[in-house]
Amino acid sequence: xxxxxxxxxxxYQPGTPFANNALTDLNFKIQPNSxxxxxxxxxxxxSTILQLLDGLxxxxxGQIIFDDHVxxxxxxxxxxxxxxQHVGIVFQFPESQLFEQTVLKDVMFGPLNFGKNPQExxxxxxxxxxLVNLPEEHWQKSPFDLSGGQMRRxxxxxxxxxxxxxxxxxxxTAGLDPVxxxxxxxxxxxxxxxxxxxIILVTHQMEDAAEYADDVLVMANGQLxxxxxxxxxxxxxxxxxxxxxxxPHTVLFKNKLSAQGFDLxxxxxxxxxxALALQRSLKKGGNHE
Amino acid sequence: MMSNMIIGRYxxxxxxxxxxxPRAKLILSVSFIILIFLANNWLGYLILGxxxxxxxxxxxxxxxxxxxxxxxxxxxxxxxxxxxxxxxPSGHVYWAFGPFTxxxxxxxxxxxxxxxxxxxxxxxxxxxxxxxxLALADALEYLMKPLLKIKFPVYELSxxxxxxxxxxxxxxxxxxxxxxxxxxxxxxxxxxSIVKRSKAIVPILIPLFVGAIQxxxxxxxxxxARGYQGGENxxxxxxxxxxxxxxxxxxxxxxVLVILVGTRFLM
Numbered sequence: 001x002x003x004x005x006x007x008x009x010x011x012y013q014p015g016t017p018f019a020n021n022a023l024t025d026l027n028f029k030i031q032p033n034s035x036x037x038x039x040x041x042x043x044x045x046x047s048t049i050l051q052l053l054d055g056l057x058x059x060x061x062g063q064i065i066f067d068d069h070v071x072x073x074x075x076x077x078x079x080x081x082x083x084x085q086h087v088g089i090v091f092q093f094p095e096s097q098l099f100e101q102t103v104l105k106d107v108m109f110g111p112l113n114f115g116k117n118p119q120e121x122x123x124x125x126x127x128x129x130x131l132v133n134l135p136e137e138h139w140q141k142s143p144f145d146l147s148g149g150q151m152r153r154x155x156x157x158x159x160x161x162x163x164x165x166x167x168x169x170x171x172x173t174a175g176l177d178p179v180x181x182x183x184x185x186x187x188x189x190x191x192x193x194x195x196x197x198x199i200i201l202v203t204h205q206m207e208d209a210a211e212y213a214d215d216v217l218v219m220a221n222g223q224l225x226x227x228x229x230x231x232x233x234x235x236x237x238x239x240x241x242x243x244x245x246x247x248p249h250t251v252l253f254k255n256k257l258s259a260q261g262f263d264l265x266x267x268x269x270x271x272x273x274x275a276l277a278l279q280r281s282l283k284k285g286g287n288h289e
Numbered sequence: 290m291m292s293n294m295i296i297g298r299y300x301x302x303x304x305x306x307x308x309x310x311p312r313a314k315l316i317l318s319v320s321f322i323i324l325i326f327l328a329n330n331w332l333g334y335l336i337l338g339x340x341x342x343x344x345x346x347x348x349x350x351x352x353x354x355x356x357x358x359x360x361x362x363x364x365x366x367x368x369x370x371x372x373x374x375x376x377x378p379s380g381h382v383y384w385a386f387g388p389f390t391x392x393x394x395x396x397x398x399x400x401x402x403x404x405x406x407x408x409x410x411x412x413x414x415x416x417x418x419x420x421x422x423l424a425l426a427d428a429l430e431y432l433m434k435p436l437l438k439i440k441f442p443v444y445e446l447s448x449x450x451x452x453x454x455x456x457x458x459x460x461x462x463x464x465x466x467x468x469x470x471x472x473x474x475x476x477x478x479x480x481x482s483i484v485k486r487s488k489a490i491v492p493i494l495i496p497l498f499v500g501a502i503q504x505x506x507x508x509x510x511x512x513x514a515r516g517y518q519g520g521e522n523x524x525x526x527x528x529x530x531x532x533x534x535x536x537x538x539x540x541x542x543x544x545v546l547v548i549l550v551g552t553r554f555l556m
Contacts, residue, residue, distance in 0.1 A: 056469050077479060089473045096463075097470035099495035109492070113475025144499065158474060 008062035037209035040219030088164030094155035
């Protein structure tokens, strides 16, 4: 599913002393089956974009075009509900949304709400739980008896069970240990590859954006300041730092190596590319002595 | 939805009322409610009205916010006025139909009741709009101190109050977050029958309770780790200071009181 933002602005609590301009005149398009990273410092408007993407709020001005639905200020709740069915959103610390008596029931909750009968819902739930690799022995347990990482898997399964075409991830690995983080990100990459999902990832981990995304949106103060490939975004270190963003370790390391005389091409942002380039450079028996 | 709530919200500012001691504001606004019942004639109401307007104007907060604060209690005001208007037993009858009568005393009483409501709500809104909740809790603690004599747990209660107030915004944020998460999973809070809508509350309440209990456990541990042992013998960081302007505010209030009592004899 393609999503297009046309001149979208959003104001919180308009017409009160608490009015707050969160987004100003956003224009961008998210291609079907793409993996988009949304980055920007805290308070730059990322969360507001996420809520707009899932039809949880309506733009104050402008339009958001989801394939065949157009959402603007006057769109009815019914159409928003339809949009929501195609867009799954995994909020930050999604384990705080669990509430059912068993894991399976909690995952069935979404499909049931979107009109599936209990039989179908259960099948979808089982499929989703397998996708997130939660062992079957936990399915009849209370979600509150699981570990934090397992709870997060259940919550993510709950979103996947509605079979969304677009999956939005808001810092899905926050608070996980390194292994958990890697597993989680690999799982999303696989879903992206095998299920033709469009993924939108909000992250402060520049390494993740460099590794997985094929499109990057950079936000600052409610405005879109750059929309480009990871290669273009992460190559410019001074610009990134001016936006209060981190630079991926790989880019920093590559620059250190280049300073030492290694002959490396400029187009390196992830570990694999760096390793290959190093290999090539060493084979050439370069001038790094 | 929560954004429409004006009651209990604080609007930062630096007006004379903002800078008053919270104890002064608390005592005065409670006494004001008693004061209102001293007025029994139009002159008294006129004076009270001027006093209320003076207080509202000196907060330098726009009138629109005060009017918004009136909205939630509008039905109560209308209900009371209608009762007063149609069910007055005495006075000169203008219009009668079955049990309904409109008399001159009925009309006057309705106007008085309306004004009373207006003044009380405006005054309490002045208090909450200009006072930070924590300052209010401090004021309450100070004013409850005499209760220590009857073994009332004043310190514990004020700590509870301070923590509760501190977590109101956090819990509100949490509520919005959980609601969004469940809406994203297809829950519809706005439509459907009352039964359906009440059922939709369960997926919000359970995560909120679990979160609140977990937060309480964590906070308790953190407080103990920092050496907290209980109410007695603790020092205070936020110290309230009574200034000349606070005494002045009490003085103005006293003047109004005296004038009001005066009008009772006069009229």
